[in-house]
Amino acid sequence: MYAYDELDRTIINERVSEFRDQVKRRLSGELTEDEFKMLRLQNGVYLQLHAYMFRVAIPYGTLSTKQLRALAHVARRYDRGYGHFTTRQNIQFNWIKLAELPDALADLAEVGIHAMQTSGNNTRNVTSDQWAGVAPGEVEDPRIWSELLRQYTTLHPEFSFLPRKFKFAITASDHDRAAIKVHDIGLRLYKNAEGETGFEVLVGGGLGRTPFIGKTIKPFVHGHDLLSYVEAILRVYNQYGRRDNIYKARIKILVHELGIEKFAQEVEEEWLQMRDSALAIDDAVIEDIRSRFSYPAYEKLPHMPEELKKAAHDPHFEAWRKNSVFPHKVPGYAIVTLSLKPVGGPPGDATADQMDAIADLAEKYSFGEIRVGHEQNLALPHVARRDLPALWKALDKIGVATPNVNLVSDIIACPGLDYCSLANARSIPIAQELTRRFANHETANMIGRLHVNISGCINACGHHHVGHIGILGVEKNGEEFYQITIGGRADEQAAVGTLIGPAVPYGEVADVVEDIVEAYLALRARPEELFIDTVKRLGVEPFRERVYATR
Amino acid sequence: MTSPLEQKKIRITGPSVVTANRTWDGVVIYRTAQQGWSAELSDAAIVRTSEEARALLTESIADDVGAIGAYVAPVEVKDTGAIKPGNLREHIRLQGVTIELPVPA
Amino acid sequence: MPLVKHGKITNDALVHVADDAEIPGDGAILITAARFLEDAEGLSRRAGRIGVIWPNNRDVDDLVPYLDRLAVIALVFPTFRDGRAYSQARLLRERHGFKGELRATGQVLRDQFVFMLRAGFDAFEVKKESDAEAFAATVKRYSVFYQPTGDGRLTALHRRMQLRHSESASQ
Numbered sequence: 001m002y003a004y005d006e007l008d009r010t011i012i013n014e015r016v017s018e019f020r021d022q023v024k025r026r027l028s029g030e031l032t033e034d035e036f037k038m039l040r041l042q043n044g045v046y047l048q049l050h051a052y053m054f055r056v057a058i059p060y061g062t063l064s065t066k067q068l069r070a071l072a073h074v075a076r077r078y079d080r081g082y083g084h085f086t087t088r089q090n091i092q093f094n095w096i097k098l099a100e101l102p103d104a105l106a107d108l109a110e111v112g113i114h115a116m117q118t119s120g121n122n123t124r125n126v127t128s129d130q131w132a133g134v135a136p137g138e139v140e141d142p143r144i145w146s147e148l149l150r151q152y153t154t155l156h157p158e159f160s161f162l163p164r165k166f167k168f169a170i171t172a173s174d175h176d177r178a179a180i181k182v183h184d185i186g187l188r189l190y191k192n193a194e195g196e197t198g199f200e201v202l203v204g205g206g207l208g209r210t211p212f213i214g215k216t217i218k219p220f221v222h223g224h225d226l227l228s229y230v231e232a233i234l235r236v237y238n239q240y241g242r243r244d245n246i247y248k249a250r251i252k253i254l255v256h257e258l259g260i261e262k263f264a265q266e267v268e269e270e271w272l273q274m275r276d277s278a279l280a281i282d283d284a285v286i287e288d289i290r291s292r293f294s295y296p297a298y299e300k301l302p303h304m305p306e307e308l309k310k311a312a313h314d315p316h317f318e319a320w321r322k323n324s325v326f327p328h329k330v331p332g333y334a335i336v337t338l339s340l341k342p343v344g345g346p347p348g349d350a351t352a353d354q355m356d357a358i359a360d361l362a363e364k365y366s367f368g369e370i371r372v373g374h375e376q377n378l379a380l381p382h383v384a385r386r387d388l389p390a391l392w393k394a395l396d397k398i399g400v401a402t403p404n405v406n407l408v409s410d411i412i413a414c415p416g417l418d419y420c421s422l423a424n425a426r427s428i429p430i431a432q433e434l435t436r437r438f439a440n441h442e443t444a445n446m447i448g449r450l451h452v453n454i455s456g457c458i459n460a461c462g463h464h465h466v467g468h469i470g471i472l473g474v475e476k477n478g479e480e481f482y483q484i485t486i487g488g489r490a491d492e493q494a495a496v497g498t499l500i501g502p503a504v505p506y507g508e509v510a511d512v513v514e515d516i517v518e519a520y521l522a523l524r525a526r527p528e529e530l531f532i533d534t535v536k537r538l539g540v541e542p543f544r545e546r547v548y549a550t551r
Numbered sequence: 552m553t554s555p556l557e558q559k560k561i562r563i564t565g566p567s568v569v570t571a572n573r574t575w576d577g578v579v580i581y582r583t584a585q586q587g588w589s590a591e592l593s594d595a596a597i598v599r600t601s602e603e604a605r606a607l608l609t610e611s612i613a614d615d616v617g618a619i620g621a622y623v624a625p626v627e628v629k630d631t632g633a634i635k636p637g638n639l640r641e642h643i644r645l646q647g648v649t650i651e652l653p654v655p656a
Numbered sequence: 657m658p659l660v661k662h663g664k665i666t667n668d669a670l671v672h673v674a675d676d677a678e679i680p681g682d683g684a685i686l687i688t689a690a691r692f693l694e695d696a697e698g699l700s701r702r703a704g705r706i707g708v709i710w711p712n713n714r715d716v717d718d719l720v721p722y723l724d725r726l727a728v729i730a731l732v733f734p735t736f737r738d739g740r741a742y743s744q745a746r747l748l749r750e751r752h753g754f755k756g757e758l759r760a761t762g763q764v765l766r767d768q769f770v771f772m773l774r775a776g777f778d779a780f781e782v783k784k785e786s787d788a789e790a791f792a793a794t795v796k797r798y799s800v801f802y803q804p805t806g807d808g809r810l811t812a813l814h815r816r817m818q819l820r821h822s823e824s825a826s827q
Binding site for chain 1: 715804
């Protein structure tokens, strides 16, 4: 957990005052909507179908108990009692009133939470691996660097009006849980042959209308040079990114149009002129940020405590343990994923009551810390294995212990046409129906790891391009239709999925997914061959044949 | 239901209304025939030609303080005279989400 | 459109000369980049001070050879959402050491004053009278800054370092 100091809190409070003044001037008419819209976006305030939507930042997906309670408070006091966790580790509230936003922000500021730059044409939440700091085999905690980047990018005077939004992600593990290859800047932390910490820097990844997998612009940037190198990239983008067409304004288009070599050259030229400037990070600064991250005082605990042995006879507990509990770098501890994908429920939502209960459980069992993953689940990162049975009982009671993590019913979905003014079609009811079709845990386990992603429009907030099965809502003659892709991946082997055939109507989507799963079960070489590997081995054709045989 | 935010020309295919969101709280509203706004669709002014639609939209947009995001939306007018939303998107805006809220309202 | 300098509304010392108008023999003038570059040498020999309006879609590199002869460079925000002039301003100030007046023009609104100051602007052609009047108060909105620019303000990171040193020094 990063401890905000006086300086961090001052910025947040000053931002809240500024926004309060801006809202006042908007409501009095002193600011037109044209002048105000970008200002409210820079504080995470969208206009959606029914109301304003408020997107609160959860920097690199880390929350304290106190902070989660504050989010519950906002849900209750200013909204309709629930929130939605997003694919960028943030949280969204759907019914907020503009006039009350400054108060909501002030309440959040008291616990160091803000909504700065969660929207707008600026640099957004720096996301990371939700297991950062506790994953076995991690090089070092990437959140140190995420925090450095967060501070560097917050209210940056030069880069607050970029051609378009700009997203960073950082990973420090071999298995990329942060999807860095589909971000504007992706950073892979590692140590070079000399043992120095640095980053492979990728640029130009992104989804949306024109998906691209990020390309390596520089194989190793020393940690000291991270900020100056990022500044060089941003400056080239700010000056040369297209501003004539919002669909061609992301950096991925600039990289594509220039070519990665030319783009890298432009950045290098710029960087060489500023690398030894005030942006050079010295070790003292890194240590200072690191020192503000507190880590638990872990005890020396056994891997197989009595409590766990005793609980092993309970098949429900065991089903959950095998599914939702993951190895921790400290012996005797575990990382626990809390599924926010209950059968029949909207994926990624949590009620205020659930948030409060989870906050309490985090305090009791996870040193007061919670994580938010981009797959729209939560995690408790520091659970002693001896506490797993007691924790499970409590999680089950509040409905966040569905043992479907990473399985077919662990669906990632955007809010879709039920909420979002950009959507062509609904996504949540599709997700709900799929969780019902695949509610049986034995079946889901037999199918194995399978990521289903649903987006209600081409903006791809549900990351459908990189789903093992991707579902994209489109509109045909006023009806909701869905294009289905397979073979996408968001991890270190990132790939964009392939369309399997013509779009199908709303009522058939669940059937199609069932057909795809059936095809996989028939085609897989052996039970251990994952869906994604079967698609890789055989291609899309065998699936297309089976699914569209009768359509 | 292509987002009307993409509307460039005002082309209407049947009876339409102008709708927006109220600035201070985001609530869905409809332009009335009395240069005002109402949260009730039944109060909405109905336009039937592109010119009427353009005129109503222009007048609505001029109220920058009271409403934001005004656009022209299709409606169905029943024989009884009752006005209904003309597509799924407008239905959702009027009636709310098509799913159960996680917390009873 | 009020011009704000040193935190208050002042008179513009420069006369804006249109491209097709004759350039007066003396007096301070503001002309377009195209006009200036047509006869940079000749204009540099003028008695009066020269200001150039530089478009936001052109590299400032082309203006760099003449910086020591310019009293004012006016950069442009065609809309406040087009942030290219922020980069241009920083490059002119920090990389090329421009010491003259750096003026923000175009859609210059209250809520970008702090960003503009930090990027190196010191004069502002403010769109609204009310914004110009609120300038001095507006620039006090923020007292903590995370990233270094040429404005000389200490960043939060460095203030922390200083605090640490003074803490350990007093132990």
